[in-house]
Amino acid sequence: MNEPSTAVDFATRIELPKLEKSFFVGRALSSSLLTIGVWVAAILASVPLFSVLYMLIVRGGARLNLELFTELPPAGFELGGGIGNAIVGTLVMVGIATLISVPVGILAGVYLADLGPDTKVASAARFLAKTLTGLPSILAGVFIYAAVVLAMGGYSAIAGGIALAVTMLPTVVLTAEEAMKMVPQKMKDAAYGMGCTRTQVIWKIVLPTGLPGILTGVMLAVAGAAGNSAPLLFTALFSNYWLHSLREPTASLSILIYNFSGMPFDNQIELAWAASLVLVLIVLVFSILSRIIGRPKV
Amino acid sequence: MNATAEAMAIPTAVNAVPTTAAMPASIAIDCKLDKVFYGDFLAVRDSHVPIEKGKITGFIGPSGCGKSTVLRCLNRMNDLIKIFRFQGHVHFHGQDVYARNVDPVILRRYIGMVFQQPNPFTMSIFDNVAFGLRLNRFKGNLQEQVEKSLRRAALWDEVKDKLNNSGLSLSGGQQQRLCIARAIATEPSILLMDEPCSALDPVATRRIEELMIELKAKYTIALVTHNMQQAMRVADKTAFFGVDISKGGRTGYLVEMGDTQQIFENPKEDLTKKYIRGEFS
Ligand SMILES: Nc1ncnc2c1ncn2[C@@H]1O[C@H](COP(=O)(O)OP(=O)(O)OP(=O)(O)O)[C@@H](O)[C@H]1O
Numbered sequence: 001m002n003e004p005s006t007a008v009d010f011a012t013r014i015e016l017p018k019l020e021k022s023f024f025v026g027r028a029l030s031s032s033l034l035t036i037g038v039w040v041a042a043i044l045a046s047v048p049l050f051s052v053l054y055m056l057i058v059r060g061g062a063r064l065n066l067e068l069f070t071e072l073p074p075a076g077f078e079l080g081g082g083i084g085n086a087i088v089g090t091l092v093m094v095g096i097a098t099l100i101s102v103p104v105g106i107l108a109g110v111y112l113a114d115l116g117p118d119t120k121v122a123s124a125a126r127f128l129a130k131t132l133t134g135l136p137s138i139l140a141g142v143f144i145y146a147a148v149v150l151a152m153g154g155y156s157a158i159a160g161g162i163a164l165a166v167t168m169l170p171t172v173v174l175t176a177e178e179a180m181k182m183v184p185q186k187m188k189d190a191a192y193g194m195g196c197t198r199t200q201v202i203w204k205i206v207l208p209t210g211l212p213g214i215l216t217g218v219m220l221a222v223a224g225a226a227g228n229s230a231p232l233l234f235t236a237l238f239s240n241y242w243l244h245s246l247r248e249p250t251a252s253l254s255i256l257i258y259n260f261s262g263m264p265f266d267n268q269i270e271l272a273w274a275a276s277l278v279l280v281l282i283v284l285v286f287s288i289l290s291r292i293i294g295r296p297k298v
Numbered sequence: 299m300n301a302t303a304e305a306m307a308i309p310t311a312v313n314a315v316p317t318t319a320a321m322p323a324s325i326a327i328d329c330k331l332d333k334v335f336y337g338d339f340l341a342v343r344d345s346h347v348p349i350e351k352g353k354i355t356g357f358i359g360p361s362g363c364g365k366s367t368v369l370r371c372l373n374r375m376n377d378l379i380k381i382f383r384f385q386g387h388v389h390f391h392g393q394d395v396y397a398r399n400v401d402p403v404i405l406r407r408y409i410g411m412v413f414q415q416p417n418p419f420t421m422s423i424f425d426n427v428a429f430g431l432r433l434n435r436f437k438g439n440l441q442e443q444v445e446k447s448l449r450r451a452a453l454w455d456e457v458k459d460k461l462n463n464s465g466l467s468l469s470g471g472q473q474q475r476l477c478i479a480r481a482i483a484t485e486p487s488i489l490l491m492d493e494p495c496s497a498l499d500p501v502a503t504r505r506i507e508e509l510m511i512e513l514k515a516k517y518t519i520a521l522v523t524h525n526m527q528q529a530m531r532v533a534d535k536t537a538f539f540g541v542d543i544s545k546g547g548r549t550g551y552l553v554e555m556g557d558t559q560q561i562f563e564n565p566k567e568d569l570t571k572k573y574i575r576g577e578f579s
């Protein structure tokens with residue numbers, strides 16, 4: 001009774017390759033170890049991220065009310081107050097910076113990716129852009145101080161916006177180039193084959209196809225600019241009043257956080273936390289928007 | 299059909315240009331490639347391939363013999379390759395397409411192309427087909443023309459409920475048919491097809507072949523194919539290219555060209571005979 005069944009078992013064992021997973025054999029073992037390692041690293045990396053978010057929500061959330069958005073910053077021993085002018089200032093200056101850096105950056109990206117990728121101008125521009133990404137942003141502030149603030153005769157939202165634009169430009173250029181290089185040549189061939197001019201190929205095919213990537217780059221740059229205080233120190237300075245003209249010193253969230261967090265008053269410190277939270281929310285809203293706009297149409 | 303013929307009235311304008319070369323009127327494209335280089339590499343030599351109007355001209359030959367290269371010379375697609383150089387001439391209804399004053403962009407609107415690999419745009423299925431129509435400021439009913447092109451390309455039934463989906467969401471064979479629909483939507487007077495059926499199943503292949511035969515009443519087609527049966531079924535003329543490895547490189551050249559029946563039944567050249575019998579590839 002036993003004999004034949006073992007014989008059959010034996011036969012099957014020889015014929016069929018063993019397909020079950022075994023966790024402790026070479027390849028499988030290193031694979032599971034790597035998986036565990038990756039998980040641990042991912043969790044470690046998100047610890048600071050989530051604790052910062054947690055702190056922001058706990059400590060900044062307390063002051064998240066209408067007053068925060070509508071009131072001006074309080075002076076010394078005053079209670080209450082808000083950060084309305086700083087929110088407006090940040091939005092305006094980041095807006096100016098985006099208006100300058102995005103068109104210029106995307107056009108430069110078009111040149112680098114499509115028009116003259118192998119020219120000397122292109123490699124010089126690429127090198128400069130890469131160097132500029134590593135430039136301490138305070139230098140952008142100093143440069144604009146010399147070039148714009150001194151020429152205009154004072155601190156202003158315009159100067160602040162230009163300084164932010166300088167810090168945004170390299171990111172926009174390089175990501176736009178990368179996104180447009182990803183557009184497959186055969187897709188461009190198809191467009192040329194239909195009788196498109198070079199300009200039409202860029203407008204109708206390369207830019208739309210690369211748009212999600214370009215927008216990601218723009219968002220990165222916008223988020224960076226919104227939280228950047230160094231370029232504004234010498235260009236927009238700060239103001240305790242509402243923005244009346246682009247030619248005046250202008251408040252910004254990042255400088256407000258910088259000023260208030262160092263003050264010996266609880267009220268101001270609370271406001272600094274709330275301003276940080278608002279800053280993060282602004283960046284969040286913009287990234288979500290860009291995701292929606294840039295989503296490839298399925 | 300009529301609306302398109304009106305909107306695309308430009309081909310007639312080109313036809314109306316007096317023919318300068320002493321070519322029989324039945325030749326749509328007279329293509330004489332003496333030498334075609336990619337950089338220093340001689341890809342094709344001594345190939346004279348006249349493409350007759352209202353006929354299907356089949357290009358056959360082993361892989362790498364330069365069939366795509368010849369096809370891409372016809373609508374100056376090779377201009378996009380920087381290292382491409384060319385000696386010879388290509389006459390489109392008597393006009394030298396490589397003449398200095400010829401704009402390749404305009405030329406390509408009369409000569410449609412289906413590429414060897416499917417290359418739909420990152421846009422909806424509808425927009426893919428409508429692309430060329432919009433480019434040419436098509437004045438007829440866009441919806442109708444798109445539907446008609448998709449039907450002719452044997453794709454309509456599969457996509458009629460999802461015209462707004464991305465062209466890239468289709469399968470490889472469907473993408474290729476989408477590209478065929480896109481190319482025929484503008485009803486170009488000449489259609490260059492580079493192995494249009496290599497990714498298609500037999501049913502779709504048959505539909506595309508029927509389409510080609512239907513189209514040739516009004517249009518001229520140049521067809522690259524690796525499928526001998528296909529060449530026999532649809533091509534009126536067949537050009538057989540071979541590879542010459544005598545001078546070190548792999549240079550393609552026209553071995554012989556003639557009526558399809560003659561090429562397949564009693565080829566003049568030994569090489570053709572061997573290739574058709576499948577003795578080498
Ligand atoms: N862009 C290019 N740059 C350099 N060489 C090229 C280029 N395109 C083609 N070639 C070369 O030219 C020769 C002919 O290529 P071609 O694509 O025309 O062949 P084919 O006959 O279409 O082959 P297949 O049947 O495999 O498609 C090949 O040797 C190829 O390596």
Ligand SMILES: [Mg+2]
Pocket residue numbers: 365366367414492
């Ligand atoms: Mg080919």
